[in-house]
Amino acid sequence: MDSCDVERLNELLEQDVELREKIKDQVTDLDKKTRNMVGVLNKIHSTSPESIPGLIDSVRPMLHSCQTTSAAMAALIPPSQFWRWKEMWTNSLRTAIFSAALVEFLATGKLISLPEVCQILGIKDEWKGRFALPVEDYLHGLISLVNELSRLAVNAVTLGNFEAPIQISIFVKDLFAGFSMLNLKNDTLRRRFDSLKYDLKKIEEVVYDVSLRKLAPPPQGGRQI
Amino acid sequence: MGTHRESVVGAFEEFRQEIDEHHDRRERLIKISRDATNLSKKVIFLLHRTMIEESNNDSNPSLRVVRRGREKLREVQALYAQIRLEVQAERFWLYHRAVSPGLQEYIEALGFAHYLEHGTMVSYEQVQLSLSDENGIPYFTLPKEDYLLGLSDVTGELMRFAISGIAQKGGRARAREVCAFVRQCKAGKSVSLTIVCKDFERFTPYVKELSKKQAVTSQSLEKIEDAVYAIVVRGSEYDIPPDMLDDLIAQSISTFSSTTNAKSRLGQRDVRSGDDYDDEI
Numbered sequence: 001m002d003s004c005d006v007e008r009l010n011e012l013l014e015q016d017v018e019l020r021e022k023i024k025d026q027v028t029d030l031d032k033k034t035r036n037m038v039g040v041l042n043k044i045h046s047t048s049p050e051s052i053p054g055l056i057d058s059v060r061p062m063l064h065s066c067q068t069t070s071a072a073m074a075a076l077i078p079p080s081q082f083w084r085w086k087e088m089w090t091n092s093l094r095t096a097i098f099s100a101a102l103v104e105f106l107a108t109g110k111l112i113s114l115p116e117v118c119q120i121l122g123i124k125d126e127w128k129g130r131f132a133l134p135v136e137d138y139l140h141g142l143i144s145l146v147n148e149l150s151r152l153a154v155n156a157v158t159l160g161n162f163e164a165p166i167q168i169s170i171f172v173k174d175l176f177a178g179f180s181m182l183n184l185k186n187d188t189l190r191r192r193f194d195s196l197k198y199d200l201k202k203i204e205e206v207v208y209d210v211s212l213r214k215l216a217p218p219p220q221g222g223r224q225i
Numbered sequence: 226m227g228t229h230r231e232s233v234v235g236a237f238e239e240f241r242q243e244i245d246e247h248h249d250r251r252e253r254l255i256k257i258s259r260d261a262t263n264l265s266k267k268v269i270f271l272l273h274r275t276m277i278e279e280s281n282n283d284s285n286p287s288l289r290v291v292r293r294g295r296e297k298l299r300e301v302q303a304l305y306a307q308i309r310l311e312v313q314a315e316r317f318w319l320y321h322r323a324v325s326p327g328l329q330e331y332i333e334a335l336g337f338a339h340y341l342e343h344g345t346m347v348s349y350e351q352v353q354l355s356l357s358d359e360n361g362i363p364y365f366t367l368p369k370e371d372y373l374l375g376l377s378d379v380t381g382e383l384m385r386f387a388i389s390g391i392a393q394k395g396g397r398a399r400a401r402e403v404c405a406f407v408r409q410c411k412a413g414k415s416v417s418l419t420i421v422c423k424d425f426e427r428f429t430p431y432v433k434e435l436s437k438k439q440a441v442t443s444q445s446l447e448k449i450e451d452a453v454y455a456i457v458v459r460g461s462e463y464d465i466p467p468d469m470l471d472d473l474i475a476q477s478i479s480t481f482s483s484t485t486n487a488k489s490r491l492g493q494r495d496v497r498s499g500d501d502y503d504d505e506i
Binding site for chain 1: 229230232233234236237238240241243244245248314315316317318319321346348349369372373
């Protein structure tokens with residue numbers, strides 16, 4: 001092995017190490033932001049329906065602050081190397097996606113779309129190859145959303161909100177129908193998808209309890225199949 | 226709410242398509258990578274085998290042997306040319322784990338052939354160039370990690386090469402050459418490997434792989450060193466030039482082999498030329 005060859009190779013490897021350090025700093029930053037968001041969003045379990053909009057409004061600026069991180073990442077990562085480094089921020093990004101999806105659900109009762117998440121987190125199409133939002137991560141974020149909603153269904157009833165479980169039930173069933181269409185391999189996504197049925201069951205039980213005692217009006221638009 | 230479900234299902238239909246495409250492509254690449262591994266392994270065996278066969282009747286057989294090896298390696302290169310479009314731009318790193326094992330095996334075969342021909346280690350640029358089209362445009366950018374991991378394996382082949390050839394003409398001098406070379410490689414590589422290890426601390430499988438390979442290199446080196454030691458010690462007992470020693474040994478081997486019955490020799494040859502014996506280190 002040529003010694004000057006080794007030198008050059010080592011130089012290149014050192015550069016990768018430096019890049020990794022820089023990305024790590026950004027991930028730490030993103031982690032801080034997502035932790036704060038999740039902390040605030042945790043209050044939904046103890047907040048009355050009237051105060052929810054105020055709570056959401058306090059999370060929105062935090063979500064938007066992720067845009068600076070996205071831009072910083074896109075600037076750091078060399079062209080076409082997105083997948084090389086992606087593993088570093090996967091978890092943080094999934095939490096951010098989850099937060100965005102939860103906020104959207106609480107605000108509109110709808111499922112946030114992938115392009116909408118990109119827009120909120122400031123991830124631009126032209127960064128493709130450097131920084132992007134893969135479908136897989138979006139789906140992971142949605143499963144976290146279902147996990148959270150099954151808790152919310154229970155706690156909403158405790159707070160006296162008897163309609164929430166029904167709304168959640170319909171939403172989650174739609175989502176489950178979507179997930180059922182995917183051909184998943186034996187990976188983490190598949191395992192987490194498999195656990196969705198327990199969330200579904202939990203929500204069903206709450207809806208059952210509430211309807212049985214006639215605490216909530218029957219869902220509008222007739223029966224959901 | 227019915228419209229909500231429709232929009233959800235519509236979106237997931239697109240996801241399904243994307244996910245299916247991804248899995249299919251990954252499967253294809255894994256298959257091709259496996260083919261590349263197998264072909265490269267065959268090249269390595271071919272090189273070992275022909276080196277042993279040819280060195281009996283020629284003083285400098287490496288060139289002919291290497292030419293045959295390189296021909297075979299062109300088949301592997303053709304495989305990589307074939308996946309070029311599948312791993313374009315950012316997709317290469319998406320499928321890196323599928324492609325990496327075959328790539329390392331290819332580098333090992335190429336590195337071994339290169340050593341036999343030039344007596345040096347193949348450089349990163351040379352490997353990259355071998356994975357480029359006729360205009361010199363790379364099929365993909367070769368990861369430095371794979372290059373280093375592939376080189377680690379070359380030292381194992383060199384060990385086998387040195388030891389199996391030790392009883393042949395010029396084999397002892399060759400063993401000492403290889404010994405010095407591997408020692409140098411190990412030193413150069415261990416610097417790089419510490420960097421890579423540091424770099425990949427998050428990917429535990431990589432670190433394990435790296436330190437394992439480095440340990441194997443040390444082991445190989447030790448084996449060669451032991452063999453060279455034996456040569457020096459025993460050689461010192463006779464005060465004759467190495468060329469004469471070679472002739473002496475060749476003579477005794479030929480008288481020995483003419484007296485052994487042909488049947489057992491035939492059997493031995495068969496084992497040696499079998500392509501699928503296990504890779505033992």
